[in-house]
Amino acid sequence: MVSLAANNSRALPSFGGAPFVLALLAVAALLFGICRWIDNAYVFFVGYVVVQYIVLGTAWNILGGYTGYVNFGITAFFAIGAYSTVVLYKLVPAMPLPLMMLPGGVFAAIVGLGTGYLTLRLRGVFFSIATLALAVVVQTLFTNWEFVGGARGAYVLRPKLSPLIGGEYVQYLFLLMLVLCVIALAVARAIERSSLGYGFAAIRDDEAAAEAAGVPTLRLKLIATTLSGGFMGLAGAPLPYYVTYLDPSSGFNLNYAVNAIAMPLIGGTSSWLGPVIGAVLVGGLQEILRVTISSAANVLVAGVLLVAFVIAAPQGIVGLFRRAR
Amino acid sequence: MSALLHVEGLGKRFGGFIALDAIDLEVRDGERLGLIGPNGSGKSTLVNCICGTLRNELGSVSFAGQALNGLSAHERTRRGIARSFQLPRPFASLSLAENLRIPILYTVNAREAGHLAGPAIDQRCRELLAEVGLAEKAGRRPRDLTQIEMRKLELARAMAAEPRLLIADEVMAGLSHGEIDEIIALLIRLNAQGVTVIMIEHIMRAVMEFSQRLAVLVAGRKIADGVPQDVVREPEVVRAYLGE
Amino acid sequence: MSLDLLLNAVISGLLLGGFYAAVSIGVAVSFGMLDIVNIAHPAFILLGSYVAFIGNSVLGIDPILAAVIMLPAFYLLGMLVYQVYYVSFERRDDQSLRGLSFFFGLLFITEVALVLIFGVDYRLVEARYVGPTVNIGPVELPLRLLVPFAVSLVMIAGLQLFLSRTFLGRAIQAVAQDQQALRLMAADPARIKRIAFGLSIATAALGGAILIIIQPVEPSVGRDYIGRVFAICVLGGLGSFSGMVIAAMTLGVVESLTSTFFGPSWSPAVAFGVLLVTLAVRPSGILGRQ
Numbered sequence: 001m002v003s004l005a006a007n008n009s010r011a012l013p014s015f016g017g018a019p020f021v022l023a024l025l026a027v028a029a030l031l032f033g034i035c036r037w038i039d040n041a042y043v044f045f046v047g048y049v050v051v052q053y054i055v056l057g058t059a060w061n062i063l064g065g066y067t068g069y070v071n072f073g074i075t076a077f078f079a080i081g082a083y084s085t086v087v088l089y090k091l092v093p094a095m096p097l098p099l100m101m102l103p104g105g106v107f108a109a110i111v112g113l114g115t116g117y118l119t120l121r122l123r124g125v126f127f128s129i130a131t132l133a134l135a136v137v138v139q140t141l142f143t144n145w146e147f148v149g150g151a152r153g154a155y156v157l158r159p160k161l162s163p164l165i166g167g168e169y170v171q172y173l174f175l176l177m178l179v180l181c182v183i184a185l186a187v188a189r190a191i192e193r194s195s196l197g198y199g200f201a202a203i204r205d206d207e208a209a210a211e212a213a214g215v216p217t218l219r220l221k222l223i224a225t226t227l228s229g230g231f232m233g234l235a236g237a238p239l240p241y242y243v244t245y246l247d248p249s250s251g252f253n254l255n256y257a258v259n260a261i262a263m264p265l266i267g268g269t270s271s272w273l274g275p276v277i278g279a280v281l282v283g284g285l286q287e288i289l290r291v292t293i294s295s296a297a298n299v300l301v302a303g304v305l306l307v308a309f310v311i312a313a314p315q316g317i318v319g320l321f322r323r324a325r
Numbered sequence: 326m327s328a329l330l331h332v333e334g335l336g337k338r339f340g341g342f343i344a345l346d347a348i349d350l351e352v353r354d355g356e357r358l359g360l361i362g363p364n365g366s367g368k369s370t371l372v373n374c375i376c377g378t379l380r381n382e383l384g385s386v387s388f389a390g391q392a393l394n395g396l397s398a399h400e401r402t403r404r405g406i407a408r409s410f411q412l413p414r415p416f417a418s419l420s421l422a423e424n425l426r427i428p429i430l431y432t433v434n435a436r437e438a439g440h441l442a443g444p445a446i447d448q449r450c451r452e453l454l455a456e457v458g459l460a461e462k463a464g465r466r467p468r469d470l471t472q473i474e475m476r477k478l479e480l481a482r483a484m485a486a487e488p489r490l491l492i493a494d495e496v497m498a499g500l501s502h503g504e505i506d507e508i509i510a511l512l513i514r515l516n517a518q519g520v521t522v523i524m525i526e527h528i529m530r531a532v533m534e535f536s537q538r539l540a541v542l543v544a545g546r547k548i549a550d551g552v553p554q555d556v557v558r559e560p561e562v563v564r565a566y567l568g569e
Numbered sequence: 570m571s572l573d574l575l576l577n578a579v580i581s582g583l584l585l586g587g588f589y590a591a592v593s594i595g596v597a598v599s600f601g602m603l604d605i606v607n608i609a610h611p612a613f614i615l616l617g618s619y620v621a622f623i624g625n626s627v628l629g630i631d632p633i634l635a636a637v638i639m640l641p642a643f644y645l646l647g648m649l650v651y652q653v654y655y656v657s658f659e660r661r662d663d664q665s666l667r668g669l670s671f672f673f674g675l676l677f678i679t680e681v682a683l684v685l686i687f688g689v690d691y692r693l694v695e696a697r698y699v700g701p702t703v704n705i706g707p708v709e710l711p712l713r714l715l716v717p718f719a720v721s722l723v724m725i726a727g728l729q730l731f732l733s734r735t736f737l738g739r740a741i742q743a744v745a746q747d748q749q750a751l752r753l754m755a756a757d758p759a760r761i762k763r764i765a766f767g768l769s770i771a772t773a774a775l776g777g778a779i780l781i782i783i784q785p786v787e788p789s790v791g792r793d794y795i796g797r798v799f800a801i802c803v804l805g806g807l808g809s810f811s812g813m814v815i816a817a818m819t820l821g822v823v824e825s826l827t828s829t830f831f832g833p834s835w836s837p838a839v840a841f842g843v844l845l846v847t848l849a850v851r852p853s854g855i856l857g858r859q
Contacts, residue, residue: 070669072608118849124665125606126803130848132608133796133841140838151834195430202416202427208378209414211398212407214432214486218397254792258677261670269666270418300681307674310667311657 017193021186028178035174036167044170048242050283051177052235056260057267057275058184059231063224064261065269066197068204069124073115073131074257076138077108077229081236082251086148089156089240096163097238098176104237105230111138112229113222120221139252153247156240173238184231188272200224232260255299259283262306268318277317329354329389329521330375330406330490336383337367337374344370346545348384352490352523357516359536359553360525363565366542368525369411372492376408377401389489402428403435407488409479411495411525415467421478422450422463428486450485456511457481458504473499480508484515491515492523497531509535533557541565573707578829579822584714586821588783590814591721592776592794593801594728595769600799601807602745603762603769605654609672610798611791612679613770617643617777618786619687625694632694633720636778640771647770650675651763659759676791683788691785699782717779724775728768729810741765793837800844 035043056074063069081104088100111134119130143151162172191197199220202210211217240246259282267278282302289298313320330352337345345367352358362368373379375386377398386393393401407428416424429446441449454460457477459470467475480496493512497505509531516522526532532539532553539553543565549556556562592614599607617636624635658668693699698712732738744761780786797820805816820840828836 064666068666070666072669072673118845122848125669126848128606128669129608129796129799129803130845133800133844136792136796136841137838137845140835140841144834195434198419198423198427198430201418205416205418206414208398209410209416210427212376212378212402212410213428213482214399214402214435215427216397216399216431254677254680254789258673261673265667265670297685300678300685303674303677303681307671307678310671310674311653314667 017186017190020189021182024182024185028182032175032178036171041168041170044168044174045242046287048170048174048177049287050279051174051181053259053263053279053283054181054276055177055184055235056232056256057263057279058181058188058272059228059235060260061264061269061272061275062188062191062200062231063228065264065274066191066200066204067221067224068200069120069221069224070128070261071131071225071228072128072257072261073134073138074232074260075252075254076131076135077112077232078236078239078256078260079138079142079248079251080108080111081105081233082239082246083142083148084233085237085240086154086156086246090147090154093157097172097241101176101180101234101237105234108233108236109226109230112225112227112232115229116222116225120218120225135252135257139248142251143248149247151248153245153250154240155245158241158244169241173242176238177235180231180234185272185276187227187231188275192272196220196223255302258302258306262302262309264316266305266309266316268316270315271318274316274318281317327354328352329356331387332371332375332384333386334384335371335374335381335386337370337379337381344545345374345381348542348545348547350540350547350550352521354489354521355516355519356521357513357535357537358521358523359532359539360523360542361527361529361532361539362542365544367545368542369494371542372408372494372523372525375401376406376492399431402432402486402488405489406492407432407483407486407490408492409476409483409494409496413467413472413475413479415470415475415478415482417467420464420466421454421459421470422447424467424478424482425450425453425485428482432486453481453485456484458507473504476500477508480511488520490521490523492525494525495527497526497528505531529557574829575826576707577709578825580708580710581714582822582825583818584710584718584821585783585825586818587718587721587814588714588779589797589801589821590817591717591724591772591779593798593813593817594725594810595772595776596798596802597805597807597810597813598728598769598772599766601802601809601813602741603765605651605659605762605766606669607672607766607769608669608795608799609676609679610769610773611794612676613643613646613773614777614780614794615683615786615788615791616679617774618781619683619692619777620774621778621781622692622694622786625696626692631696632778632782633716633775636774639774643774644767644771647767648763650770651766654766655759655763676795680788680791687788689787689789691787692781693785694781696782713782717782720775720779724772725810725814728772731768737761737764793840796837796841796844800840800847803844804847 035047056078060071060074063071084104084107085100088095088103115130115134119127142148148154159169161167162169165172165175191200199215202213202215203217203220207217239251243250263278263282264275266282267276268274282305286298286301289301309316328351332348332350335345335348348371360368370379374381377393377396388401388404388406416427426446429441429449434440451460451463454463457480459474459477459481462470462474467478470478476496476498480493483491483493497508500508505528512522512524512535524532524535536553538551539556540547541549541556541562548561548565549559596607596610599605599610620639621632621635624630625632654668654671658671698716701712703710703712703715732742740761741764744758801816801820802813805813820843823843824836824839827839
């Protein structure tokens with residue numbers, strides 16, 4: 001889309017579809033291998049968070065950066081994924097985690113579709129306000145649902161060892177998140193280069209003109225919200241195993257929302273690479289601040305960088321890099 | 326020639342303001358219709374109602390014998406109605422060639438016949454840009470264009486949708502004498518290929534040269550509809566343009 | 570279900586609604602009239618609450634008085650925020666994605682900064698009217714609801730008078746309706762919008778002061794109000810103060826009844842549920858494009 005428009009000189013080498021996925025898988029395998037070799041649980045814990053944010057940021061960006069509709073209700077979709085795992089854990093504790101993740105993703109996707117259907121006929125700002133509302137409604141629902149622990153929260157027992165690959169369980173979580181990340185990035189890039197991506201861009205640039213040009217705007221917007229919500233739910237699904245204790249105030253923590261928005265905006269919303277850069281830089285920065293200064297300071301970083309970039313560098317880091325060429 | 330577009334009793338209001346009042350209009354297949362009227366008379370509103378960008382409260386629009394009521398704008402475009410916007414609305418983050426890709430991907434390729442793919446789409450985009458004289462700027466973004474060039478892009482984008490009915494809304498504003506001739510020639514060429522054209526203009530020379538029939542809109546009402554030479558001599562029309 | 574209980578729930582809902590109107594009037598101006606989606610408005614309200622808290626606990630002044638003293642500061646803050654918004658987004662015509670994210674960032678930064686400075690403990694104020702209740706027959710009128718209600722109505726009436734009677738106020742109404750015409754009259758729309766936005770944030774000072782009178786406050790309280798405020802403005806019809814006040818009272822009553830009969834943990838969802846339903850079902854008047 002935008003990468004094609006900028007005088008046809010791209011910041012990134014062009015891959016076809018399959019080679020790109022293979023390259024991603026290779027990078028992911030390499031990353032995992034390095035972490036295994038370092039053999040420190042901390043690396044896996046931090047790695048999980050950063051990769052999780054790549055997925056969240058990519059999911060947000062499909063609707064936000066590509067299509068131009070801002071979703072503030074990230075916590076709702078994320079938590080639907082997390083809580084559906086809690087429910088399944090209570091009902092069928094022996095179910096393998098990858099299988100548990102799927103319903104979370106599906107429920108979140110359905111909620112995304114429903115919210116979209118109700119509000120996407122209106123101006124974009126009303127959709128955004130509605131997503132804010134959604135976050136609170138979903139949080140209230142889960143806070144009042146005793147089966148998942150209500151306000152008190154729920155405990156999930158994390159197994160000691162990873163299935164299949166051995167080692168501590170957190171390594172398994174990291175692996176799952178890496179796989180999810182590869183899928184999300186592959187989907188994002190595939191969209192960018194397809195007619196769907198062009199449709200999204202047209203909607204983002206001028207929705208009425210897009211309609212007049214034959215773009216079925218409502219249908220495309222619903223596709224975007226469904227995909228976006230679904231991936232957010234998938235990103236949240238392993239969370240209960242990661243934290244072992246899930247309660248509404250942590251599951252619906254505003255940090256997830258701010259990070260999911262800040263990272264793509266800082267990295268650059270026009271390309272799949274933006275959320276990756278944003279997550280690595282901001283996530284890394286947050287972790288450094290957390291261990292050096294305080295865990296309160298690290299939280300402020302995302303908000304401040306968000307405002308700074310949105311004012312001064314609206315095209316994000318990817319955009320700065322493109323302009324420099 | 327049968328009626329391609331049939332507008333009957335169309336009414337549109339914004340709050341208390343009546344923008345269009347009981348408009349009846351018929352456009353025959355293959356016809357060249359000119360539509361004129363003072364600023365604010367409702368021409369663009371009429372176009373918006375025909376194309377589905379706005380919903381009319383009263384009356385009906387039918388195209389090729391089928392009622393359009395309730396159909397969204399993109400469905401009407403797929404049925405064969407395309408329009409250019411009076412104030413150009415380009416896709417700012419896409420290049421000119423990519424701007425034309427959108428209607429090709431979403432209108433032309435959405436129809437059963439005619440499916441373009443890959444390099445054929447790029448070529449078609451370049452052809453269309455060449456027709457309006459924008460070929461050298463194919464890779465540029467709309468913000469690099471002058472107002473006049475943006476109007477031409479608007480027209481090219483409407484043409485890219487391969488319509489049966491093309492509505493050109495004030496495409497020629499600000500164009501030079503020679504450029505006006507070019508656009509008239511382009512539209513006549515299109516018409517010769519079978520495209521019905523409605524031309525909305527203030528430039529009387531162009532309207533008279535182009536139109537087989539002329540309709541006049543004043544304050545939301547159609548006050549004249551007929552042979553151009555006769556219409557421009559009607560006292561009400563003269564009064565509307567020259568004042569009391 | 571006792572009639573007394575019902576009656577009191579309704580009355581306190583009305584009083585609460587009057588307060589909600591005070592909190593929403595700023596958005597009625599910034600969103601309803603200037604078309605700026607300031608979702609950070611609750612953050613400014615909270616700032617007002619904490620200012621009132623400092624004035625009250627450190628200096629011993631009445632919270633409402635503290636807010637009135639700080640009105641000019643909030644007004645200037647509003648003008649500053651608008652200036653940044655205008656230069657960065659409105660002028661570049663890049664409002665939706667980045668403008669919204671800007672305000673979201675502001676909302677977040679304010680909340681976190683308040684946590685860092687004041688911690689997460691609930692803060693409250695002390696004034697002569699925070700305790701006592703006036704009883705008229707079976708009806709209980711807690712002064713801590715009654716005084717904010719009165720302040721709210723005075724503030725809204727004052728703003729309405731300003732907008733309709735003064736030259737500047739009418740200029741603001743004009744800019745809300747037709748910026749182009751205003752430009753042709755050699756008035757600068759940006760300057761007028763700046764003043765209007767400044768006023769919008771100034772109302773947050775008072776709104777925050779009466780918030781902390783009604784309930785104890787901690788930094789995340791602002792989030793509950795985002796939905797309430799926008800639900801009220803949307804329900805009431807953007808640009809109409811009286812509509813907004815009616816919507817606020819209605820929401821107050823519905824929330825109060827829900828809280829009384831179903832428990833208070835559901836009330837945040839009420840406003841948001843109302844908002845979702847309104848957006849889904851009653852789009853007339855809030856469809857931007859058509």
